[in-house]
Amino acid sequence: MTGKAKILVIDDEHSVRWAFEKALQKAGYQVALAENGVKGLNLYKTFHPDIVLVDIRMPEMDGLTVLEHIRELDSEAQVIVMTAYTDMETTISAMKLGAYDFLSKPFNIDECLLLISRGLSARNTGRAAEVSAQAPKSSGLKGNSPAMQEVYKLIGKVSEEDVTVLVTGESGSGKELVAQAIHYNSRRSQKPFWAINCTAINESLMESELFGYEKGAFTGAAAAKPGMFELAQGGTIFLDEIGDMNLEMQAKLLRVLEEREIVRVGGNKRISVDVRIIAATNRDLRRTILEGRFREDLYHRIKVIEIKLPSLRERPEDIPLLARYFCSILAAQRRGAPKTLSEETIAVLSAYAWPGNVRELRNAVEQSYTLSRDQMILPEHLPVEVRLGNQAKVKRDEELAGSSEMVQAQIADSPLPAAESAAAEIVGEVKNDAAVPVEVSDISSMVKALLRDSRTGEAYSYVMEKFERELLRQSLEMHRWNQVQSAAHLGITRNTLRAKIDKYEL
Structure with missing residues (x-):
């Protein structure tokens, strides 16, 4: 080359x-x-x-x-x-x-x-x-899983028809990307695509944002301003989080959908509009209807076709593809040699449940890309919650609440008979990898026995090494000696785990 x-x-x-x-x-x-x-x-x-x-x-x-x-x-x-x-x-x-x-x-x-x-x-x-x-914006939607293939099929079908679509899915799953894919594959693709988050805009401003206003309509309205329906003429409007729209605004939106006309705030002239509506929500709209917070007639108007977007944990096979895609985008945007994700990092990413979905994955890749000094991104560069996995939140909550943790401990390779006897008495014999619960009081007794048998000036390192060695051994056995999974579970890097394996001759 x-x-x-x-x-x-x-x-x-x-x-x-x-x-x-x-x-x-x-x-x-x-x-x-x-x-x-x-x-x-x-x-x-x-x-x-x-x-x-x-x-x-x-x-x-x-x-x-x-x-x-x-x-x-x-x-x-x-x-x-x-x-x-x-x-x-x-x-x-x-x-x-x-x-x-x-x-x-x-x-x-x-x-x-x-x-x-x-x-x-x-x-x-x-x-x-x-x-x-330079690829079409529809290519922002990534995934080869069967679940995503079904989404692509629906996008292909509804793009040809000028119908209203409701996209449902968890926050961060990529609902706006679905809306963009529909728009850019439809006959409206050369016209504007406008997106508005119904949660982000104050209720009092929502009407003027969507329908525009006339001069003098309210304090500060020094000149007339067209709203989103006029600006998107011939194109598509994406209403994100429509489930958070107030009932009064829902009624006005329903009228526009039925009459295809809008009236600016402070005006009386009817303006014809030709836009396609794609709405999205992470809420169960049927439940909000029963609770009286969403109009049933509007629900049926926007849900001519529903596209359910799977969460990232429902399509884990797409995680490596998405992670590498985000990494390639960052490589093109940043200075310096491009960075890549190690196979160990991909394994850790794939093991995480991603409650924040694709948005959280992208943020995690961007953080690790920024923190990595080398061209290879390692698990240690990932956010701590990703390295710890799904147990991180539970673990933090337990620590904050001061709850007594149930641990499985067995002191091994003790050169002192008293310490070995204490461990055997407290832990008991463990067979077939069965977990033996040990109360905090038992741990206290074990530490007391170890302290009694340790030499002056060496007590801290002696006790900690005994516990650490056993912690590492049992973690490795739990994960069938898979160092990547064990390190992720423990919340340490694989290099640190390797060093400790050598130290304790595990």
């Missing part, structure tokens, strides 16, 4: 250009050299390099100006800025102008080659992601 990569070096020092030419040609790159910014820009237009190395301080045209011109020619250009003057202002200016990275003189040629390699990887990733970024 590197044999075809082109590197342009722009530096007024002959010795620097010479050193780069020798090192880069030896590494298999095609190299072009320029002794000033003007010649460098001319070479850029004809040589079309993959990476540009440019010095800051040069005669005729400085490096920042060269960088600015190159980025104007190609917004995706990878430019590495070189300078012996690493002041904050220069660094910030270079990064603001879109420099890929900063190289301080004097530099190690091996470090420079590594930086070039990373820059090339980032450029290639960006090109691959560019195709994805």
Whole structure:
């Protein structure tokens, strides 16, 4: 790959250009050299390099100006800025102008080659992601599971028909993406798509947001303003969380759906509208109808077709696909070499129940991508609740409530008979991996026995090591010696678990 990569070096020092030419040609790159910014820009237009190395301080045209011109020619250009003057202002200016990275003189040629390699990887990733970024917005919906295949079938059917659709599903499951997919696959695809969250907008403002208002309709209405129904003319309006809309607004929406006309707030002129309504909710609307909080006639108007979006825990086979997809988006958006998720990280992600669904998964991937310093994202970079799994909340609640935990403990490999006897007396014999509950008072007795048998100055480490060794052993046995699952359950990294396995010779 590197044999075809082109590197342009722009530096007024002959010795620097010479050193780069020798090192880069030896590494298999095609190299072009320029002794000033003007010649460098001319070479850029004809040589079309993959990476540009440019010095800051040069005669005729400085490096920042060269960088600015190159980025104007190609917004995706990878430019590495070189300078012996690493002041904050220069660094910030270079990064603001879109420099890929900063190289301080004097530099190690091996470090420079590594930086070039990373820059090339980032450029290639960006090109691959560019195709994805330019894909129709309907492609934002991801998943190959049978449950999602059924959703895709329904989207295909309702897109052809100009009917009202109700999308139901848990918060964060991607209901707006379903609405977008319907819109962008329908005959209205070239017209606007407008989304409004019925929970996020104050009840008093909802009517003016949807229907617009006339000048003087209320204090501050200095000029007339069209509402969403007018702005989305010919297109689609997505009403998210419609179950939270108040009854008065529900009645007005029902009238619009039936008459296909709106009246601005403070006005009396009827305005014809041609929009498709797609509504969504995470509530059980049938229950809210029984509770008197949702109109039954509106329910039947918006639920001509219902699409039930599965939660992420109902389609766990889609988790690796979604996680890698989010990772690729971040790689295209961020500077530096693209990062990837390790198989261990994928396993931990797949084991989590994702109460926040796809939105929570995306946030978790973004957090781990940000925290990871290397190109490989490990389980230790994931949010703690994901590493701990479904038991995290229960565990935290128990700790906060000060409840007595039931533990399974068995002190092993004790060199002192008294400690071994105490463990045997408290824990008893464990057969067939059956869990033996131990009260806090029993643990207290065990600790007392261990303290009595420990040496002065070594009591803390002695007692803690006894418990830790047994905790690790039983956790590993519980997960059939799967280190990834055991580490996730314990809330530690796999590297930490490996070190402790070696320490205790497990």
